[in-house]
Amino acid sequence: MVLDTFLITGLFNVVMLIGLALLLHLQLGLTRIANFGVVGFWGVGLYTFGVLYVRVDWPFEDPIQFVVCAVLATAAAGLCGLLIGWLIADLDVDGVLVGTLGFATAVAILATTEQGLTGGARGMGGLRFPYDSGDVAVNELIWLLVLVALVAGILAYVWLVHRAPYGRLLIAIGSNEPLARSLGKPVTRTKLGLFTITSALMGLLGVMYGVMVRFLEVSSLGIEVTLATVVGLVVGGSVRVLGAVVGVLLTVGFFDIVIQSYLPLPAEWYTQTIPLMREVLFGVALILVLVFRPLGLLGHMRRDRLMKRIHGG
Amino acid sequence: MVAESGTAVRADLPHRTMPRARLTVTDVSKSFSGRTVVDVDSLTLGDHPIEGLIGPNGAGKTTLMRLIMGSLKVDSGKIRLEREGRREIELSRLPAHKIAQSGVVKSNQVITDFEGLTILDSLLLSVTPARREHPLHLAGERATYDEHRAAIERQLDDFGLEDSRRVALSAGEKKLVDIIRCLLLRPAVLLLDEPTAGLPGEVTRKVMDAVEKLAADGTTVVIIEHDLAVIWRLCAQVTFMAEGRVLLRGEPSDIREHKTVVESYLGQGHV
Amino acid sequence: MHRAGLDRMSGRATDQAVVEPDAPTSVEKSQKRSIRRAGTPMVIAAVILAAVWLTGNLSAIVPSVVIGLTEHAPLVLAATGFALLYRLTGLINVAYAETITLGAYFAMHLNTNYGLGFYVVLIPAGVLAGLLSVATYLLIFRPAKLRGVGTLELIIISFGLSIALRYGLQFIFGTPVRFFDVPPPDSVNIFGVGVASFRLVALLSVVILAVGLYLFIQRSRYGLMVRALAGDEALAQVSGIRPFAVTVLIWFLAGLAGGMAGAFYGVGSSVSPLLGERAFLFILLVVLVGGIWGINGVMAVGVGTGIALAFMTLTLGKVLYAELALTAAFLVVLKVRGRRLTESTKV
Numbered sequence: 001m002v003l004d005t006f007l008i009t010g011l012f013n014v015v016m017l018i019g020l021a022l023l024l025h026l027q028l029g030l031t032r033i034a035n036f037g038v039v040g041f042w043g044v045g046l047y048t049f050g051v052l053y054v055r056v057d058w059p060f061e062d063p064i065q066f067v068v069c070a071v072l073a074t075a076a077a078g079l080c081g082l083l084i085g086w087l088i089a090d091l092d093v094d095g096v097l098v099g100t101l102g103f104a105t106a107v108a109i110l111a112t113t114e115q116g117l118t119g120g121a122r123g124m125g126g127l128r129f130p131y132d133s134g135d136v137a138v139n140e141l142i143w144l145l146v147l148v149a150l151v152a153g154i155l156a157y158v159w160l161v162h163r164a165p166y167g168r169l170l171i172a173i174g175s176n177e178p179l180a181r182s183l184g185k186p187v188t189r190t191k192l193g194l195f196t197i198t199s200a201l202m203g204l205l206g207v208m209y210g211v212m213v214r215f216l217e218v219s220s221l222g223i224e225v226t227l228a229t230v231v232g233l234v235v236g237g238s239v240r241v242l243g244a245v246v247g248v249l250l251t252v253g254f255f256d257i258v259i260q261s262y263l264p265l266p267a268e269w270y271t272q273t274i275p276l277m278r279e280v281l282f283g284v285a286l287i288l289v290l291v292f293r294p295l296g297l298l299g300h301m302r303r304d305r306l307m308k309r310i311h312g313g
Numbered sequence: 314m315v316a317e318s319g320t321a322v323r324a325d326l327p328h329r330t331m332p333r334a335r336l337t338v339t340d341v342s343k344s345f346s347g348r349t350v351v352d353v354d355s356l357t358l359g360d361h362p363i364e365g366l367i368g369p370n371g372a373g374k375t376t377l378m379r380l381i382m383g384s385l386k387v388d389s390g391k392i393r394l395e396r397e398g399r400r401e402i403e404l405s406r407l408p409a410h411k412i413a414q415s416g417v418v419k420s421n422q423v424i425t426d427f428e429g430l431t432i433l434d435s436l437l438l439s440v441t442p443a444r445r446e447h448p449l450h451l452a453g454e455r456a457t458y459d460e461h462r463a464a465i466e467r468q469l470d471d472f473g474l475e476d477s478r479r480v481a482l483s484a485g486e487k488k489l490v491d492i493i494r495c496l497l498l499r500p501a502v503l504l505l506d507e508p509t510a511g512l513p514g515e516v517t518r519k520v521m522d523a524v525e526k527l528a529a530d531g532t533t534v535v536i537i538e539h540d541l542a543v544i545w546r547l548c549a550q551v552t553f554m555a556e557g558r559v560l561l562r563g564e565p566s567d568i569r570e571h572k573t574v575v576e577s578y579l580g581q582g583h584v
Numbered sequence: 585m586h587r588a589g590l591d592r593m594s595g596r597a598t599d600q601a602v603v604e605p606d607a608p609t610s611v612e613k614s615q616k617r618s619i620r621r622a623g624t625p626m627v628i629a630a631v632i633l634a635a636v637w638l639t640g641n642l643s644a645i646v647p648s649v650v651i652g653l654t655e656h657a658p659l660v661l662a663a664t665g666f667a668l669l670y671r672l673t674g675l676i677n678v679a680y681a682e683t684i685t686l687g688a689y690f691a692m693h694l695n696t697n698y699g700l701g702f703y704v705v706l707i708p709a710g711v712l713a714g715l716l717s718v719a720t721y722l723l724i725f726r727p728a729k730l731r732g733v734g735t736l737e738l739i740i741i742s743f744g745l746s747i748a749l750r751y752g753l754q755f756i757f758g759t760p761v762r763f764f765d766v767p768p769p770d771s772v773n774i775f776g777v778g779v780a781s782f783r784l785v786a787l788l789s790v791v792i793l794a795v796g797l798y799l800f801i802q803r804s805r806y807g808l809m810v811r812a813l814a815g816d817e818a819l820a821q822v823s824g825i826r827p828f829a830v831t832v833l834i835w836f837l838a839g840l841a842g843g844m845a846g847a848f849y850g851v852g853s854s855v856s857p858l859l860g861e862r863a864f865l866f867i868l869l870v871v872l873v874g875g876i877w878g879i880n881g882v883m884a885v886g887v888g889t890g891i892a893l894a895f896m897t898l899t900l901g902k903v904l905y906a907e908l909a910l911t912a913a914f915l916v917v918l919k920v921r922g923r924r925l926t927e928s929t930k931v
Contacts, residue, residue, distance in 0.1 A: 034736050036743070087919050093736050094676050095918050098868050102911045105865050109904045157451075164451040165441045168430065172438050175427040178384055182421075183439050183494065184413035185446075193448055223861075227747055234740065239429070279751035286744025290737045291728045303431045307478040311433065311458050 008140045010256040012147060012212050017252050019151040019205050020225070021233040021244030022158050023198040028230075029238035030167065031194055032174035034093050037084070037100030038202060039225040040107040041077050045203025047107075049073035050216045051117045054126040066130035070207045077203020078196050085195030089188045108221040119216065127214040140212065147208050154201060159241050163310060170194065171301070224279070228252050231282040235289050237298030246297060251282065332397040333533045334416065334501035335359030336381060341390030341405070342557075343373075343380055350376050352557045353390075358535050359502065361549035362528035365565075366537045368554035369578040374537045375422055377554070378504045382419050383409035396501055416501030420494075420508055422537070426487040433477040436465050439494040461497070468493045472519055485512050492520055502533045509543070521547065541579075545569070553578075646775045648895035654783040656890025657790040658848040660883055662863060663870040664794050665841025667882040668801070670871055672834050674735070678742040679720060680842055680867070681860035682749035687713035687843025688850030688859050689753070696765045702782065706789070706847055713843020714836040720745060721835040746861075753857040761854035786848045794883055797841065801879060806833065866893075866907070869914040876921055 020038055027033045035041075052069040060068070080103070088099040111118045118124055129139045161167040172180045173187050181187050210216060228251070236247020255278045260270070289296060307313075338356040342349060351373040358364050366374050379385040381392055381404065392405040394415060404412050427435055440461045445453035458465075469477050472489050481487045488511055495503055505524065509517040525547065528534045538544050544551060545565045553561035553568055555578050561568050568575065666680050691709035694700050728741055771778040801807040809830050842860075849859055866889060874885030889910065896906035 032736065034739065087915050091918060093739060094670075094872060097676060097678075097739060098865075098872055098918065099915055102865060102869070102915055106908055106911055109908050113902060113904050113908075160451040161448075163454055165437070165445045165453050165457055166448055166451065168434055168438055168441070169446045171429055171434075172427045175429055176425060178409070179421075179425050179427065180438075181409040182382060182384065182413055182419060183498070184410050185438075186410050186443070188408075190446070197448060223747070230740065230743070273755075276751050276755045280748050280755060283744040283746070283748030283751065287724060287741050287748070290733060290741045290744070291724070291731060294733055294737055301429045303429060303434055304479045307431050307433050310454055311478070313476075313478050 004261065005137060005140065007257065007261050008137070008144055009212075010260050012140075012144050012209075013256050014248060014253045015144070015147050015151050016205050016209055017225075017228050017232055018245050018248045019147075019154050020202060020229040021236070021248050022151070022154050023201050023205075024229050024233050025158060025238060025241075025244050026161065026170065026194060026198050029233065029240075029243070030161075030170040030174050031191060033088070033191065033195060034096050035100045035195075036097050036226060036230075037102075037104035037107075038229045039221055039223070040084075040100065040104030041081060041199040041202040042206040042209070042225055043104070043107045043111065043221045044080050045073045045077040045206030046210045046220070047111050047118055047206075047216060048076040048203070049207040049210050050124060050127055053210075054124060055117060062128075062130045066211070070204065073207050074200050074204040077206065078200030080203075081196040081199020082192060085192045085199070089191050089195075104221075104226065108218065111216075111218050111221055118218075121218055123218070124216040125214065127210055127216070129211060129214075143208070143212055147212075150204070150208065155241075155245070162241055162306065171303075227279065227282055231286055233296075235285055235296055237296030239295060239301040240298040243296055243298045250297075251285065333359050333362065333531060334394060334396045335533065336404075336417075336502060336535075337391075337393045337395065338377070338381075339391045339393070341377075341380060341387050341392060343376060343385060343388050350557050351380060353377065353559055356552065356559055356562075358552075359395075359533040362532075363524070363534040363536065363547050363549060365544040365548035365551040366535060366554065367541065367544055367551060367568075367579075368560075371556075372554040372578075373557040374554055375506055376557075378419055378506055378535075378537065380405070381412075381417065381504065383407060383412040394502070417504070418495045418498050418500035418502070419504040420492050420506065422506035422510070424484050424487050424511070425491065426481060430480070431478055432469075432474060432481050432486075432490055433465070435481070435490050436468075436477070436493060436497060437461070440465075440497050464497060468496060468523075471523065472516065485516070488512060489516065489520075492523075496523055496527060499527075499530075500532055502535070503527065505534065505536045505538075507537055507539065509538070509540070645895070648891050648898060650774050650779060651898075652891030652894035653887065654779050654787050655852065656886075656893060657783070657787045658845040658852070659863065659866060659870065659890055660886035661790045661793055661841050661848070662845035663867045663874070663882050663886045664797055664879065665838040665845065666867050667871045667875055667879055668797070668834060668841070669838040671875060671879070673831065675725065676739050676742070676868070677725075677838075678739065678864070679745040679749060680742075680838070681864035682746050682753070683713050683717050683839050683842040683860070684846035684849065684863060685750070685753065685855075685857060685860035686716055687846030688855045689757070689846075690843065691847035692762060692764050692850055692855045696762075699765075702764060702766050702847075702851055703785070706844055709847045710840045710844040713846065714839035717839025717842070718832055718835045721832065726831075750857050750861060757857065759857065761856040763854050764851045766851060782851065786852070789844075790848070793841065793844065797837065798879060798883070800837075806830070865911065869911065873914050873917050873921070 020042065024035060024038060027035050049069050049072075052072055053065065056069075058065045058068065084099055084103050088096045091099065112120055114120070115122075129143060131139070131142070133139055133142065161170070169180070169185060169190060172183075172185065173190060177187050209220075213220075228248075231251050232248030233244050234247065235251055236245065237243030255274070259265070259274060265274070293299070336358040338353050338358075340355070341351060341353050343351040350371075353373075366377070368374055376385065380387050383404065387405045390405070391403055394402045394404050394417060396402075396416070402415050404415070404417065407415070427438070430438070437457055441453070441457050444450065445457055465477075469475075472493065474486065474489060474493075481490050488508075492505075492508060495505075503524070508524070509520055512520065521543065524534055524536075536544065536548065548565060551561075551563065551565050551568045552559055553571075553575065561571055561574060662680075662684055666677070669675060669677055669680065687709050690712045691702070691705045694705040694708060695702060724741065724745060725738065728738060733741070766782070770781050772781050772784060773779075774784075799807075845863075846860060849863060870886045870889050871882055874882035877884070892910055893903075893906050896909055897903050900906055900909070
């Protein structure tokens with residue numbers, strides 16, 4: 001088997017964004033919390049992990065060092081989720097937009113200013129895989145498989161949530177908060193819990209990314225991650241379990257795998273033209289899908305079918 | 314009876330002698346942009362199984378109900394809930410969902426529904442206990458339905474809602490689902506804001522039968538209704554509100570004696 | 585004359601509606617609100633002054649006020665335009681950032697390619713940005729609204745538009761920054777602070793434009809229509825106001841203000857595809873927080889933000905720290921404000 005680094009990197013991006021889009025599906029698709037700062041939570045995981053892993057002198061060796069740093073970074077992202085969730089829990093969609101966008105900006109600012117810790121604009125190296133097979137390509141492949149397992153876990157969780165009372169509660173809150181409250185549902189607590197858990201997992205995906213690229217760059221904290229996540233989810237279908245998967249494959253998958261690896265395009269296009277085209281088309285896709293098919297390719301939630309499947313009738 | 318667990322069924326208990334939950338409203342006022350909408354010195358609801366709340370548009374009836382439910386906060390004053398054998402609860406200090414959990418439930422005047430959820434979803438939502446709605450408790454769906462299946466199916470049959478595995482379509486269906494949600498909670502206090510508006514006559518009768526049965530089983534029911542015939546027939550106690558205040562209070566016959574007051578607000582032919 | 589009509593109409597509308605008439609018309613409401621809370625921006629100003637006093641950095645006050653007023657004047661203008669759109673159409677238009685950017689590009693293009701002076705190109709650049717703004721309304725937001733797209737979806741649409749325009753600009757102009765072709769500014773000394781003369785003119789222009797916009801909204805007949813429309817579209821329609829024309833006007837004015845703010849931003853430093861995006865977060869914060877007190881509040885909070893940014897930049901030594909601190913402060917204000925929002929439920 002030929003291990004094409006481009007292909008592995010492309011696949012890694014696609015799978016990671018599927019993970020992020022699945023988490024955003026729980027936030028935005030079901031609970032209608034418009035998180036425009038996905039990159040912030042992902043970035044907190046990425047940078048917390050990087051700083052802890054590189055700057056701290058740990059008394060233990062790698063598999064454990066990785067696990068400890070990853071757990072702490074995930075917890076840090078979760079804490080940020082709790083804090084931001086608390087800030088925006090009873091705000092309307094405008095407040096949620098500004099809160100999450102502001103948070104993502106704050107993360108990017110801190111990563112830039114705290115040069116002593118993060119390397120600032122110069123970036124920071126020193127990350128590595130928590131194992132070594134002797135071959136970088138094999139290491140990357142293994143890491144890709146770890147990520148696939150993680151995202152498969154997230155997918156399974158989302159699938160189960162749709163079939164559990166918890167999922168129904170999330171949909172109810174997203175659809176009509178005051179009504180859910182009047183039925184005795186602890187709306188604020190539920191939203192906080194959801195936002196904390198999903199933000200933590202976004203942070204964990206950031207950790208995975210950090211290990212894969214092994215070099216932290218402030219430029220990765222721009223709008224691109226949020227954009228790709230939102231586009232993937234919206235194009236596929238924000239209220240369906242598989243919407244995130246289908247949408248990310250069609251959008252990010254098309255650009256990062258089909259175009260990057262399989263189209264015979266001039267080399268210089270890949271550095272300038274393609275990345276810009278990608279973002280422009282993503283923006284246009286958002287507009288077109290939301291105007292003409294607001295629920296994305298997969299469409300309605302179809303609770304009717306689900307209820308029949310679970311309870312018969 | 315208990316909203317949190319949603320399991321108890323008390324149809325077998327002796328009726329009428331059962332002590333009811335009482336709502337006490339003391340010195341409650343609420344204003345919007347400087348205009349006082351509710352200003353109630355003292356009002357106790359729950360000495361009778363079904364109480365009526367009547368008055369012209371803008372009398373503050375709906376606002377009072379929303380203050381009780383906590384979807385609006387009082388500017389000043391207290392609203393308390395007394396239940397036999399339990400400590401008195403000051404509702405006006407609780408968040409809305411805690412008020413609902415303490416057994417006070419309202420059916421809404423404005424048609425509200427959960428978009429995307431089926432009728433069955435909606436009903437299951439109201440009976441599912443909190444522990445089953447935990448993010449890590451993902452296996453409780455079947456069990457919840459099995460436990461409440463009988464009650465849910467009976468209500469659906471009673472009200473002629475045939476296929477519950479679909480989204481409620483008409484405004485009437487949504488209203489009916491809203492009422493069934495309330496009935497399934499077996500609340501201590503049930504507030505009904507124009508429960509039958511928009512429902513066909515036959516369904517109205519069924520709703521009223523169900524409400525009477527619930528009241529007979531020990532629930533305190535408070536109804537806002539423009540159709541005064543319904544009020545005179547069902548209610549043992551009627552409160553007449555106008556301009557945010559309680560003007561009259563008493564048995565239907567007492568209220569009807571104050572013909573001039575009532576007619577000055579509601580027009581002729583109502584008394 | 586419209587006023588009386590509106591009141592009569594609103595009285596009837598509430599009688600017909602089944603809901604409690606606990607909501608006065610929104611024109612009335614916003615007027616009352618602005619009267620009742622007019623003092624609050626003063627409180628904010630006092631808090632800022634107190635912070636200055638507490639940090640003991642008195643020497644930084646005067647420069648902060650001068651720099652804050654002159655350098656951040658475009659923020660006030662941009663925020664006023666954005667607030668107009670937000671309060672009157674209810675839409676958070678993320679692509680407003682690119683209206684600003686495009687205003688800067690239009691101005692720079694006219695300036696560098698045709699050798700026109702900055703003040704000559706200012707109005708045409710604003711008009712072009714205004715037309716662009718109207719075009720986005722006609723081509724995207726209006727069709728979306730007619731198709732019944734929800735508020736959240738409209739925000740995501742504007743986000744998509746913002747991205748497409750931003751990267752489209754990068755595609756056309758590349759990422760490197762560009763500059764206006766203007767003579768090197770002569771510096772004027774104000775209270776010991778050197779200020780480029782064009783910044784003073786910028787400040788003056790912003791004041792004139794903002795006051796003009798304010799008067800237009802608050803005093804003119806069209807302004808009344810605009811405010812009536814914001815309150816209730818159906819109601820405005822039966823009162824003889826044409827929602828379509830007025831909405832187009834709102835989009836144009838917002839674009840005009842944004843475009844001119846962009847030109848000021850651009851001539852003050854440089855022009856790049858990210859110009860608008862950099863300014864956007866603060867515009868959004870200023871509008872959401874200041875909007876609590878109406879359009880006056882937006883202007884007051886905008887000015888306060890400029891001064892606070894200048895002050896914190898001087899004392900903390902880094903612009904980014906100042907932005908960070910202010911963002912956090914604004915989010916806390918929004919959190920406190922949010923508690924009031926929950927009252928608007930109908931259950």
